[in-house]
Amino acid sequence: MTDQAASAATGAIESRSETLLHIEDIRKYFKVRSHAGTSRAEVKAVDGVTLDVRRGETLGLVGETGCGKSTLARCMARLYDLTSGKVVFEDHDISRTSRRGLRPVRRQMQMIFQDPYGSLNPRRRVGSIIGDPFAIHQIGDRKDRKGKVQELMQLVGLNPEHYNRFPNEFSGGQRQRIGVARALALQPRLIVCDEPVSALDVSIQAQVLNLLTDLQQEFGLTYVFITHDLSVVRHVSDRIAVMYLGKVVEVARTDDIFSTTRHPYTKALLSALPVPDPDAADSRERIVLTGDMPSPINPPPACRFHTRCPKAQEICSREEPPLVPVLGDDGSHLTACHFPLEVGETLRPGTVAQREGG
Amino acid sequence: MALLEVDDLHVSFDTPDGVVRAVRGVSFTVEPGQTLGIVGESGSGKSVATQSLTGLAAGAKVTGAAMFDGLDLLHASSREMRHIRGRRIGMIFQDPLSSLHPAYSVGWQIVEMIRAHEAVPRRRARERAIELLDLVRIPNARARVDDYPHQFSGGMRQRVMIAMAMALSPSLLIADEPTTALDVTVQAQVLKVMQDVQAEFGTAIILITHDLGVIAEIADEVVVMYAGQVMERARRREAFYQYHHPYTEGLLASLPARGGTRERLTPIPGSPPSLLGKLDPCPFVPRCPYVFDKCRREEPPLAPVYPGEHHLSACWLDPDRARSRESAHTDPAPDIAPVRP
Numbered sequence: 001m002t003d004q005a006a007s008a009a010t011g012a013i014e015s016r017s018e019t020l021l022h023i024e025d026i027r028k029y030f031k032v033r034s035h036a037g038t039s040r041a042e043v044k045a046v047d048g049v050t051l052d053v054r055r056g057e058t059l060g061l062v063g064e065t066g067c068g069k070s071t072l073a074r075c076m077a078r079l080y081d082l083t084s085g086k087v088v089f090e091d092h093d094i095s096r097t098s099r100r101g102l103r104p105v106r107r108q109m110q111m112i113f114q115d116p117y118g119s120l121n122p123r124r125r126v127g128s129i130i131g132d133p134f135a136i137h138q139i140g141d142r143k144d145r146k147g148k149v150q151e152l153m154q155l156v157g158l159n160p161e162h163y164n165r166f167p168n169e170f171s172g173g174q175r176q177r178i179g180v181a182r183a184l185a186l187q188p189r190l191i192v193c194d195e196p197v198s199a200l201d202v203s204i205q206a207q208v209l210n211l212l213t214d215l216q217q218e219f220g221l222t223y224v225f226i227t228h229d230l231s232v233v234r235h236v237s238d239r240i241a242v243m244y245l246g247k248v249v250e251v252a253r254t255d256d257i258f259s260t261t262r263h264p265y266t267k268a269l270l271s272a273l274p275v276p277d278p279d280a281a282d283s284r285e286r287i288v289l290t291g292d293m294p295s296p297i298n299p300p301p302a303c304r305f306h307t308r309c310p311k312a313q314e315i316c317s318r319e320e321p322p323l324v325p326v327l328g329d330d331g332s333h334l335t336a337c338h339f340p341l342e343v344g345e346t347l348r349p350g351t352v353a354q355r356e357g358g
Numbered sequence: 359m360a361l362l363e364v365d366d367l368h369v370s371f372d373t374p375d376g377v378v379r380a381v382r383g384v385s386f387t388v389e390p391g392q393t394l395g396i397v398g399e400s401g402s403g404k405s406v407a408t409q410s411l412t413g414l415a416a417g418a419k420v421t422g423a424a425m426f427d428g429l430d431l432l433h434a435s436s437r438e439m440r441h442i443r444g445r446r447i448g449m450i451f452q453d454p455l456s457s458l459h460p461a462y463s464v465g466w467q468i469v470e471m472i473r474a475h476e477a478v479p480r481r482r483a484r485e486r487a488i489e490l491l492d493l494v495r496i497p498n499a500r501a502r503v504d505d506y507p508h509q510f511s512g513g514m515r516q517r518v519m520i521a522m523a524m525a526l527s528p529s530l531l532i533a534d535e536p537t538t539a540l541d542v543t544v545q546a547q548v549l550k551v552m553q554d555v556q557a558e559f560g561t562a563i564i565l566i567t568h569d570l571g572v573i574a575e576i577a578d579e580v581v582v583m584y585a586g587q588v589m590e591r592a593r594r595r596e597a598f599y600q601y602h603h604p605y606t607e608g609l610l611a612s613l614p615a616r617g618g619t620r621e622r623l624t625p626i627p628g629s630p631p632s633l634l635g636k637l638d639p640c641p642f643v644p645r646c647p648y649v650f651d652k653c654r655r656e657e658p659p660l661a662p663v664y665p666g667e668h669h670l671s672a673c674w675l676d677p678d679r680a681r682s683r684e685s686a687h688t689d690p691a692p693d694i695a696p697v698r699p
Binding site for chain 1: 399400495497511512513514541542543544545546547549550568569570571572573574575594595598599608609610611612613614622623624625626627629
């Protein structure tokens with residue numbers, strides 16, 4: 001969506017603050033037992049993340065397995081209790097709100113999950129699954145609900161006559177539409193989409209992405225869109241936040257992330273994306289990072305990427321770089337790096353990483 | 359001469375709901391040292407087709423012919439197949455954790471693999487295992503050879519699988535979605551290792567994937583499958599820039615990567631057909647934007663787009679569809695014809 005479209009969509013609520021959701025220094029640690037079962041360790045899944053989600057925008061969260069993007073999303077939606085930090089939704093601090101107190105907030109904030117098979121109860125009819133939010137929040141009587149559910153089914157491109165069918169009678173793409181319909185039921189402001197199209201074939205994936213875009217324009221929805229697929233995130237997002245080992249390393253407008261990449265990790269991530277275009281695949285420089293992501297139980301000190309970073313120097317293992325504008329970027333482009341990349345700079349092979357010709 | 363020549367392969371399964379015809383007359387060839395990419399969506403038959411070649415499609419009824427180095431794989435005895443699998447044809451699968459035995463060290467498993475086919479002393483086989491792990495860039499291979507699968511990360515396990523598959527330098531490696539479960543940076547490592555191994559041993563690779571990005575990256579030749587049939591076969595650049603079949607076009611148009619901006623995507627309407635019943639003569643008829651009478655009457659053969667050409671397409675449309683794209687491809691954004699509703 002363009003900026004104009006975004007502001008048109010949110011015009012009605014322009015008077016309120018531009019930020020819909022604000023999170024501050026969120027931490028979420030999970031306790032784990034070591035192999036011996038004696039000493040207790042903690043997985044630092046999210047370790048100090050500050051972000052704003054603006055009204056009507058799509059914020060993409062990208063990163064690899066184990067970077068904490070899904071945990072962060074669940075913290076935003078307060079599906080998890082926070083270890084520390086603050087979640088402010090619609091100017092209300094909900095970081096410590098009780099389950100009961102969260103109920104009205106839940107109406108405003110919904111989630112769509114990756115696995116359309118796992119997130120639908122196979123023994124229940126689709127109509128009653130989509131109608132759940134009405135039942136939970138005690139909206140309307142049985143008859144009202146049926147009408148509303150059928151409207152929703154129509155809206156997401158399902159045949160309302162299939163109200164009485166079971167989830168297994170639908171294909172993967174249709175099941176994801178069921179999930180979307182359920183999320184939309186209460187007309188939320190924010191929808192957190194956790195890998196909503198990752199399990200779908202490309203032709204079906206495009207159908208669901210288009211649906212999400214249409215719904216955003218129609219209802220002025222705000223999305224937090226989590227995915228490991230960079231081409232999808234580039235397509236849907238206004239802004240992108242890149243995560244590595246529980247921290248945001250770079251956040252910027254989508255175009256800036258791709259054209260003015262600052263963080264070496266972002267650069268490596270982008271260069272690894274296979275492009276469905278032989279010319280581009282042949283000509284680009286592919287940076288193959290060596291090694292694997294370190295364990296979040298015992299992450300490297302200071303800059304967490306320094307163990308794999310071609311540009312790392314001594315300071316990187318000593319001092320954590322703040323997430324700030326670098327090299328004259330404006331306030332919309334933040335990078336956490338001591339040695340950010342200039343435009344056009346190539347990532348030179350260092351001691352721990354090597355460059356591979358494309 | 360082709361290393362593998364598959365001709366009119368049919369695979370069907372008896373199920374309580376009826377006979378599922380998963381592969382319906384597939385033919386392709388693999389040249390020595392080349393990478394053949396087979397691309398298709400879930401249920402297109404791409405995995406079943408290759409599994410049936412190595413006798414791994416249990417309970418399937420398989421007909422057709424598959425000549426591998428002078429031997430018909432589909433009519434080989436199980437003894438002959440055991441000799442071929444692993445030694446002449448290596449295989450890697452999507453999920454490396456379920457392909458590795460959790461209770462044995464990776465070194466032990468590679469050694470067993472070698473000794474099952476060759477009479478070499480354990481010590482020599484172990485040295486070879488270390489060399490192989492080194493080749494697939496497992497750091498500190500000598501120390502890690504005695505580690506168990508759970509001590510490796512996902513990307514390293516897949517590289518261990520490649521090492522094992524390459525242990526007896528097979529002339530063909532079948533890789534079924536080898537990087538699908540992996541993150542992009544890890545995927546880049548694994549693809550690089552596959553290319554290195556290919557360069558070192560001259561192995562031919564059949565790469566099965568749903569990811570057109572991976573195909574663009576490493577395939578020499580591309581086979582596009584839909585509903586158990588081959589829709590199009592082309593060299594890599596032809597497949598992306600001069601594709602002929604509307605299904606190939608639809609797949610490429612669905613991809614968000616091509617434009618890069620936030621325009622609407624062009625999905626293929628509808629969903630793939632059930633393989634239980636009878637299909638239209640061309641299985642893509644219900645979803646094809648260019649469908650006309652002949653498509654519903656007569657099955658389009660997989661034939662050269664122009665007579666005598668390498669590029670094959672199973673479609674009745676005018677061959678010039680493909681040729682006309684040649685000029686368009688100089689544009690930064692390749693043209694994608696809008697799909698009529």
